[in-house]
Amino acid sequence: MTEVRKALLDNQVQALTRMAMRRPALLSLALGALSATGFAPLDLWPVALACFALWMWLIHEAPGLRPALLRGWLFGTGHFAVGNSWLQHPFLYQDAMPHWLGYVGVLLAAFYLAIYPMLAAGLAWRLASPRAAGHSGTKPGLAYLLVFGAAWIVTEWLRATMLSGYPWNPLGVIWVPVIGIARIAAWTGTYALSGLTIVVAGMPILAAGRRWRAPAATLAILALLALSGIHREASRTLVPAGRPHIRVVQPNLDEEERPTPDYAENSLRALESLAGTPGAHPRLIVWPEGALRFFIEDGYPVDYYWNGSPVAIRRRIAALLGPRDLVLTGGNALQFDGAGNLTAGTNSIYAIDAKAAILARYDKAHLVPFGEYLPLRPLFTMVGLQRLVPGDIDFAPGPKPRTIALPGFGDVGMDICYEIVFSGQVIDPAHRPAVIFNPSNDAWFGAWGPPQHLAQARLRAIEEGVPIIRSTPTGISAVIAADGRLLDSLPLHKAGTIELPLPQAGAPTLFSHLGNWMALLVATAMLLLAVAFRRSPR
Structure with a gap:
């Protein structure tokens, strides 16, 4: 009976893969647009995680580096066009320029910002996808997710610094409604939290490959962090009396x-x-x-x-x-x-x-x-x-x-x-x-x-x-x-x-001491773990 269930699951995964491969470019664009609903004011972070999971699957299954880069760029275009759609609004109050130019501005900004997810996708495919080594049919492993997370940290930090920087809507900000998880940023900072979010988002890929232990453990940890945040929200007093x-x-x-x-x-x-x-x-x-x-x-x-x-x-x-x-x-x-x-x-x-x-x-x-x-x-x-x-x-x-x-x-x-x-x-x-x-x-x-x-x-x-x-x-x-x-x-x-x-201020956090060196440390740790997982016997 167990073998029958495994066969059915494999058939379902293969059917989903075939459907996705029919229009991978269009699907990447749609997933990117839908993933932006994870940000405020909608705060649909489970939707965002699901979109990132499917997108990472598409990158893993890309037949070459160029298709992987294209899927990364299209995902980023949809992601930033929707997430930054408010950039069109100022054009309504600047009569020196046509108002329709605001929509063009949003798209041009998205075309540029999409370069960074494109680079993350290209790095993940090149360094961790079996197809880059000439193999096919291998399911994504934890090493792939870790490399993807590290690449996302580096490219999101680059987005925040290049050409004066535009760090609006880092991926880690989707956790603000789940404050217990968002507080991880006190240790890691935002960019490292974004990389960890990539790893979490990809856990269903492992579950689809029957590697259920890592996803189950991750979900349990996230649930505990979320419950911890709710408890602290309810139990802590606001601010002490007698202050200015x-x-x-x-x-x-x-x-x-x-x-x-x-x-x-x-x-x-x-x-x-x-x-x-x-x-x-x-x-x-x-x-x-x-x-x-x-x-x-x-x-x-x-x-x-x-x-x-x-x-x-x-x-x-x-x-x-x-x-x-x-x-x-x-x-x-x-x-x-x-x-x-x-x-x-x-x-x-x-x-x-x-x-x-x-x-x-x-x-x-x-x-x-x-x-x-x-x-x-x-x-x-x-x-x-x-x-x-x-x-x-x-x-x-x-x-x-x-x-x-x-x-x-x-x-x-x-x-x-x-x-x-x-x-x-x-x-x-x-x-x-x-x-x-x-x-x-x-x-x-x-x-x-x-x-x-x-x-x-x-x-x-x-x-x-x-x-x-x-x-x-x-x-x-x-x-x-x-x-x-x-x-x-x-x-x-x-x-x-x-x-x-x-x-009142809290005690200085780990991030307040180390700053964005934490992003480098977490990205490096992810890459080292990825190497360890790839070398370990399966």
């Missing part, structure tokens, strides 16, 4: 996407209306990126101050504060050359106290190409490709991530918007902060961009063991604990505030 308070403001600025001439004043009034009342606890009031549209530094030509002097604006802000309160707000600064000509701006954070003094300023270091500056400006301007976010000048980058000591609140790390998605690059390693402030402006990025941004911020909190405070004009604003839990959040397109005691 954080007040997160989300004004839901309905003019954010298409500002009017009165936008700067309307925005400041919206922020003032949500400032609250000073109380017994010192408050760190945080405002979003892009919400304060007045220049508040002294020394600019008068024409640049619009309808409010910098001192007057700072005094309006200070009037909202108790004697121990501070405001952290996104804002902009200007840079001039020696002749007084405007040369660039900065995307900045300001700390303002109750005496209307600017205590500190941080300038964003990792700028967004085509959003905050235009690469090869003369060329792209000539062909009509201006910045996606309206503006006449480019931003200039500031120094690397910085920690600023704020009186009464301790050491606060600064990361503006997109900077928070760069694993291993969000804090000053020489000056570990107690909390990270991440003002962001996701108003242009539709319904998918903001929840994906939030999920990646939660992974940064887990990796570094540091809580993160996010304030955005239109959502999603949140207070994230050092272990990745959402202590509170405000949904999209809703005005409101969050006020909580300032969360």
